[in-house]
Amino acid sequence: MLDQELVDQDQESVACNGGDDDLGHPLVYYNFGEKNEVICGYCGKKFFRKKN
Numbered sequence: 001m002l003d004q005e006l007v008d009q010d011q012e013s014v015a016c017n018g019g020d021d022d023l024g025h026p027l028v029y030y031n032f033g034e035k036n037e038v039i040c041g042y043c044g045k046k047f048f049r050k051k052n
């Protein structure tokens, strides 16, 4: 199952550890850079930056 999380527009990076269920993974960080979304390579969780 894929999870999604919306973060503040000015946030440069996100951290993911697989969430709080039993399918966690090592803590990893992703930078948005030029994009407004990143996908965790471990668990597939999508992080979106808010757009005004």
Ligand SMILES: [Zn+2]
Residues within 6 Å of the ligand: 016, 017, 018, 019, 025, 040, 041, 042, 043, 044, 045
């Ligand atoms: Zn993850």
